[in-house]
Amino acid sequence: MDRLADLFDDPIVLVYRHNQDCFDWWKQAGGWDITYPNYQWFKDDETIKQQIVLQNQCIRNFVSRHRLYSLNDNIELQKTLGIKSMNYLRFTDVEVYCKIKNESENS
Numbered sequence: 389m390d391r392l393a394d395l396f397d398d399p400i401v402l403v404y405r406h407n408q409d410c411f412d413w414w415k416q417a418g419g420w421d422i423t424y425p426n427y428q429w430f431k432d433d434e435t436i437k438q439q440i441v442l443q444n445q446c447i448r449n450f451v452s453r454h455r456l457y458s459l460n461d462n463i464e465l466q467k468t469l470g471i472k473s474m475n476y477l478r479f480t481d482v483e484v485y486c487k488i489k490n491e492s493e494n495s
Contacts, residue, residue, distance in 0.1 A: 400487040456485035
């Protein structure tokens with residue numbers, strides 16, 4: 389993610405779910421029955437839970453290193469990025485962070 393942040397001036401939006409919430413959502417979305425992408429290399433629930441912990445820690449580290457904006461909901465995200473409202477329900481079960489390059493980063 390650091391490399392992407394360096395390569396592109398476009399905003400980066402990260403949606404973060406806590407470890408158990410992430411696993412529960414994945415199970416609700418189909419879990420092992422999802423055909424694409426293929427999750428078989430995770431082998432079992434315990435291994436995928438460990439990978440969720442590792443990936444979430446990488447997200448948290450990136451957020452901290454780059455001092456990303458923390459946004460309250462998708463409405464605030466739309467306003468921050470200048471996106472016309474799509475009238476979707478507000479999300480409340482995730483944390484959302486946004487990296488926007490400012491002038492000091494471009495110099």
